Amino acid sequence: MRTSLSRSFTLALSAVLTIGVLLLGVGPAAASGKITIVNGNDPGVGFNDPTPVAPVGGNPMTTRGAQRLYAFQFAADLWGQTLDSPVEIVVLATFEPLGANVLGSAGATGAFRDFSGVGLAPGAEFTGTFYGAALADKRAGENLGDFSPDIRARFSSDFNFYLGVDNNHGALNDLVTVVLHELGHGLNFQSFVNTSTGANLGTDATNPLGFTDIYSRHLFDAKIGLHWNDMTADQRKSSALHFGDLVWDGATVTRDIPDVLTIGSPEVRVTAPASIAGLYQFGTAAFGPRVGSPSVSSTIVPAVDPADAAGPSTTDGCSPFSNAGAVAGKIALVERGTCGFAVKARNATNAGAAAVIIYNNAANATAAAPGMADDGVNGAFVTIPTVSLSRPDGLLVIGALPASADLRVDNTIRAGADALNRARLYAPTLLVTGSSVSHFDSIAFRNLLMEPAINPDLTHNVSAPFDLTLELFRDVGWFADADLDGVPDASDCESHSNQSKTVVIDGEDTGVPNTLLANGCTISDQVSHIEAGARNHGAFVSGVAHMTNDLVGAGVISGKQKGAIQSAAAHSN
Amino acid sequence: MTSARFASIAACAIAIAALASPPAFAQQRQGNNKKYIATRDITIDKQTGQLRRPTAEETEALVGQLTAMTNQSTEGLQETSLTNGVRLDLQDRFQSIILARPNADGTSELRCVTTFEEAAEFLGLVEDPGQR
Numbered sequence: 156m157r158t159s160l161s162r163s164f165t166l167a168l169s170a171v172l173t174i175g176v177l178l179l180g181v182g183p184a185a186a187s188g189k190i191t192i193v194n195g196n197d198p199g200v201g202f203n204d205p206t207p208v209a210p211v212g213g214n215p216m217t218t219r220g221a222q223r224l225y226a227f228q229f230a231a232d233l234w235g236q237t238l239d240s241p242v243e244i245v246v247l248a249t250f251e252p253l254g255a256n257v258l259g260s261a262g263a264t265g266a267f268r269d270f271s272g273v274g275l276a277p278g279a280e281f282t283g284t285f286y287g288a289a290l291a292d293k294r295a296g297e298n299l300g301d302f303s304p305d306i307r308a309r310f311s312s313d314f315n316f317y318l319g320v321d322n323n324h325g326a327l328n329d330l331v332t333v334v335l336h337e338l339g340h341g342l343n344f345q346s347f348v349n350t351s352t353g354a355n356l357g358t359d360a361t362n363p364l365g366f367t368d369i370y371s372r373h374l375f376d377a378k379i380g381l382h383w384n385d386m387t388a389d390q391r392k393s394s395a396l397h398f399g400d401l402v403w404d405g406a407t408v409t410r411d412i413p414d415v416l417t418i419g420s421p422e423v424r425v426t427a428p429a430s431i432a433g434l435y436q437f438g439t440a441a442f443g444p445r446v447g448s449p450s451v452s453s454t455i456v457p458a459v460d461p462a463d464a465a466g467p468s469t470t471d472g473c474s475p476f477s478n479a480g481a482v483a484g485k486i487a488l489v490e491r492g493t494c495g496f497a498v499k500a501r502n503a504t505n506a507g508a509a510a511v512i513i514y515n516n517a518a519n520a521t522a523a524a525p526g527m528a529d530d531g532v533n534g535a536f537v538t539i540p541t542v543s544l545s546r547p548d549g550l551l552v553i554g555a556l557p558a559s560a561d562l563r564v565d566n567t568i569r570a571g572a573d574a575l576n577r578a579r580l581y582a583p584t585l586l587v588t589g590s591s592v593s594h595f596d597s598i599a600f601r602n603l604l605m606e607p608a609i610n611p612d613l614t615h616n617v618s619a620p621f622d623l624t625l626e627l628f629r630d631v632g633w634f635a636d637a638d639l640d641g642v643p644d645a646s647d648c649e650s651h652s653n654q655s656k657t658v659v660i661d662g663e664d665t666g667v668p669n670t671l672l673a674n675g676c677t678i679s680d681q682v683s684h685i686e687a688g689a690r691n692h693g694a695f696v697s698g699v700a701h702m703t704n705d706l707v708g709a710g711v712i713s714g715k716q717k718g719a720i721q722s723a724a725a726h727s728n
Numbered sequence: 729m730t731s732a733r734f735a736s737i738a739a740c741a742i743a744i745a746a747l748a749s750p751p752a753f754a755q756q757r758q759g760n761n762k763k764y765i766a767t768r769d770i771t772i773d774k775q776t777g778q779l780r781r782p783t784a785e786e787t788e789a790l791v792g793q794l795t796a797m798t799n800q801s802t803e804g805l806q807e808t809s810l811t812n813g814v815r816l817d818l819q820d821r822f823q824s825i826i827l828a829r830p831n832a833d834g835t836s837e838l839r840c841v842t843t844f845e846e847a848a849e850f851l852g853l854v855e856d857p858g859q860r
Contacts, residue, residue, distance in 0.1 A: 254790060255771055255782075256851055258838065260797055262823035270813025285816065300810040307820065314828060326835050333826055336840060340824040347822055349800040350843060357816060358802045365802065518767055522849045531833050583846075591842040593824065607846075609826070609838035 190231040190244045190338075193304060194224060201250035201312055202227075212319015222318040223250055223310075223330070229320045230334035233615060234342065237625055239636040240293035241276070246338065247304035250312040258328075259310035261337035263287035265302055266347055266356060268366055273297045275641030275675065280632055284384075285356050285368040287343040294632055296641050306341030308334070322615055332613050336604055339617075339624055343631050344605050345593045346370045348383065353392030369631045374580065374592060375404040377573065395582055395592050398436040402577035403595075405630025411619040412576045416569035417600050421446035423512075423542055427559040431551050436583065437512075438524035438543035442497050442534025443504075446542060447564030451510040455558045456485040458503065458511075465494060472499035472513075476506040483507030486560055488552065491525075491543070492516035497533035500541040510540045510562050514549020523583040524548070526597075526608075571599025578623060581607050595623065642675030653679035658720055661727035665719040670711055678706070682724070692727075699724040764791045768852030770829055779832055791853060797825050798844045827851060 194202040204220035214229075216222040227248060235244070253259065266285040272278035276296025279286060288305040292298050310316075310330075317324035320331055347356035347368040355365030367384035374383040376390075378400035383391050394401055403409075423437040423446070439446065459469050459478045466473025472489035476482055487508035489499045496513055503511035515522055524543040540562050544552070552558050568574050579596035594607045602610040604617060604624050618625035629635070634643040637650050644650040658667045658678050669677045676684070685698035703717040712720070766787045769779040782790065799821045808815045827850055828836040841847045848854070 254793055255786075256790065256828050257793060257797070258826040258828050260823040260825045262820075263818060264820075265818055266816045267810075267813050268816075270810075273812075279813070291813070295812060297812070299813055300808070300815050302815060307823075328828070328836060328838055333838065337824060337826060340840075345822065345824070349802060351800065351845075354802060356802055356822075357805070357807060518854055519849075519852075521845075521854070525849075526837075528831060528837070591840075591846055593842055594840065607840050609840065 189238075189240055189242075190235040190246060192224065192228050192231055193245060193247045195247050195249040196220070196251070202248070204250070204312070208318075212317070212321040212323050214319050219318075220250075223316075226316075226318045226320055226330045227310075227334055230331045230615075231338060233331075233335060233617065234338055237617060238293070238342065238628065238633050239639055240289070240633075241296055241636075241639040241641065242292040242298050244289045244292070244306070244342075245304040246306040246308055246341070248308040248310070250310050252313055253309065253311040255313070257311060258314050259308065259333065259337055261306060261308035261341050262345065263289065263341050263343070264304055264307050266368065267291035267295075267299050267302075268357075270295045270299055272641060275671070275673065277634075277641065277643075281369070281372065283366050284372065285347050285366055286632070287341065287345060289341065290343045290369070290632055306338065308337055308341065310334075324611070328609065329611075329613075331615060332604070333609055335615065335617065336609060339605055340593060342628065342633070343370060344624065344627060346374065346383070348391055348592075350392070350395040350592060353386075353388035353390065353395075355388070358388075370593070373403055373405045373630055374401060375577070376401050398582050399434060399573070399579060399596075401580045401582040401592060402573050402575075403580055403627065403630070404577050405627060407626040407629040408578050408623050409576055411623060411626045412569060412572050412578060414620040415601060415603075415623050416571045416578075418569055419447070419564040419566050420568045420570045420572075420598065421564050422561075423544070424561045424563070425552065425558060426452070426561055427557075428555050431555045431558065435544060435548050436524055438526045440496060440500065440527040440529075440534075440537075440541040440543075442527075442529040443500060443537035443539060443541050446540050446562050448540065450561070450563035451486060451540060452561045452563070453485050453509050453559065455488050455512065455552060455556070455560055456482050456508075457553065457556070458482055458487045458489050458506070458508075460502070467493065471516075472502050472511075475502055479506035484509055486562070487511040488549070489513050490516050490549070491519060495530045495533065496527035496541070496543070497530045497537060500527075500537040500539070501533040503541075504536060504538050508539055510542070512542055512544055512549070512552075512560075514544040514552075515546035517546070520546045522546075571596050571603070578627075638675075640671055640675055646675070648672070648674040648676035649680040649684070650675075652677050653683065655679060658682065658723075660720070660723035663723040663726055665716070665723045667712060667716040667719055672711070678712075678720070682720075695727070696721070696724050763856040764788075764848065764853045765856045766852060767854055768829070769832075770851050772830055779830060787853065790851070791848075794825070794847045795844055797823055798842060798847060799823075800843070 196202045202220045202224045206219040208219050214222050214225050216225045265288045268285045270279050273296040316330035317327035318330055348371055355367055358365030371383040376394040376397055378397050423435045425432050458472050458476045460474040460476050462469050463474055470490040471493050473494035487503040491513050500511050524545050580592050581594040581596050595603045595605050597606050604622050614621050616622055638652040655669050658665045658669050669679050671677050681702050686695050689695035700721055703720050706712045707717050766782045769781050771780050771782040773780045825841050827839050830836045839850045
């Protein structure tokens with residue numbers, strides 16, 4: 156913020172000096188490259204794999220290992236360019252065999268609480284609150300306890316990632332996107348609550364309540380009406396499964412949601428009978444029209460098909476429906492199993508159904524409503540909206556027949572937000588305990604980096620209007636601080652401070668240390684601000700005289716140093 | 729290289745011995761004593777290149793791996809008082825895991841999970857009804 160030479164400026168400066176001047180050395184202000192990847196692989200493997208490869212998608216390296224490291228560092232730099240930390244973030248990373256289905260893992264290596272800020276750094280915002288290592292270091296302004304690395308990341312050397320950095324990944328999975336996502340967790344897109352028990356981090360026999368964490372402080376359950384830090388462990392355990400009601404109430408995410416998420420939230424609402432009416436968690440299909448295209452409001456009719464070679468039960472929908480007349484124009488209800496989702500949906504289409512609901516079978520009794528993949532054949536013949544329900548929800552409907560439902564889009568709210576524009580978090584209603592709350596809800600659209608699914612249409616952008624991850628980071632305390640002086644840009648006297656070692660005025664080096672003041676301005680900044688607001692040279696010299704007098708009064712500079720600054724100001728043009 | 733950067737990398741090098749190899753989660757006790765069966769074709773057969781259901785042994789290994797990697801227990805985690813604040817070493821717990829579920833067309837769906845339950849649901853691992 157620029158200030159002019161005025162009484163208000165002088166008063167403000169005096170107030171700053173009265174509160175306390177920080178006699179700080181001016182630190183380095185490297186604005187990029189603050190995330191360092193430490194290659195933890197042995198020679199010949201992982202990041203050191205010498206297999207020759209051709210450069211791809213902007214990745215110029217010519218061995219597989221070097222390409223992995225280049226792409227990894229590329230993703231880290233994307234975060235480094237957006238997160239202003241005076242403390243280097245260190246990621247210990249390896250590529251290693253992780254098995255057929257595990258592509259990687261990442262997270263903070265440690266958590267810190269009740270730390271203070273060094274210099275102007277603010278320290279922890281709340282007492283008794285854990286922060287992930289990287290965020291804690293930023294807010295402390297130092298590497299707490301010399302603890303390193305901050306993040307541990309492992310990735311699979313068995314998997315064929317796209318190693319280009321241009322996001323032109325085609326049918327492959329983009330390593331840069333996956334690393335962005337995983338580092339996001341390590342950078343504190345992460346609750347430290349055990350979601351299977353609800354226990355806080357640090358819970359033990361001597362401290363049965365443990366300590367909350369900064370992420371969980373922003374988890375608000377609209378059903379219970381409490382934040383997670385105000386809940387009991389049992390309430391948190393329950394809340395982790397409150398589909399649609401668990402939201403992020405941080406101000407920055409909420410502010411930017413209108414720029415990111417589209418209006419129109421798809422929903423499955425049972426409308427009758429009243430005993431089971433309400434919104435239901437549902438899974439979507441990768442084939443056929445989306446929910447709401449068109450909206451369907453109708454009765455639910457269980458489909459009946461022959462028990463035959465295609466499917467052994469009369470509820471699996473694997474053969475042409477024998478009650479097509481009853482299903483026509485209605486919402487067909489089919490049980491999961493034996494044949495693919497697309498086969499069932501195709502049979503429902505052929506029976507003239509307006510939509511189809513597929514509920515989990517006994518083999519998936521404890522699973523959430525699944526996402527439904529196409530089989531590459533039948534999906535093309537599906538012309539009606541197809542959704543899935545969990546088995547308990549499906550049986551609930553069957554037990555309450557006749558029933559009716561709406562499959563539609565609620566155009567009063569945004570996809571992935573609640574009615575108050577708060578971002579929904581992923582809290583699937585599994586019967587068993589344990590679900591992630593450290594992701595945005597998968598219903599969000601546009602698709603977000605920190606949804607549980609790594610969608611192929613993600614960009615490499617991490618903030619609005621493309622994404623909300625940086626906004627969430629702002630909410631947990633990754634404040635913008637372009638000059639790394641520890642003062643948030645929003646309240647910094649000068650967000651891009653002149654950090655020369657000495658005060659230089661119009662080329663004349665005064666030799667006076669360019670001290671950083673408690674308001675985030677250096678002495679040079681103050682001089683520049685006075686210059687910007689001065690009507691003429693005389694006003695500038697007078698303003699500098701006032702300022703330096705105040706600095707002497709506060710003990711920041713000596714009388715001799717005051718003279719040097721005033722002299723340089725007088726000589727200036 | 730700045731002195732701060734050198735110091736952090738040096739500290740990291742020390743930490744590598746504890747964190748890098750072998751994966752720490754592989755050494756942790758497997759806390760999931762339930763038996764699971766696979767209900768989806770999630771394994772690409774090395775011989776045929778075709779999707780198939782994992783064998784019982786492969787399923788057991790996968791369940792053990794996922795159980796260890798999704799450890800969110802606070803049991804045994806020790807706090808350390810520092811000059812500035814309190815540290816808790818997470819010992820590889822509270823990790824987020826990226827899983828792949830291959831499709832028949834050669835593509836893979838990716839899912840990030842933090843609990844075993846989510847992982848099992850995504851990969852189609854269900855408790856063996858005949859285990860009791």
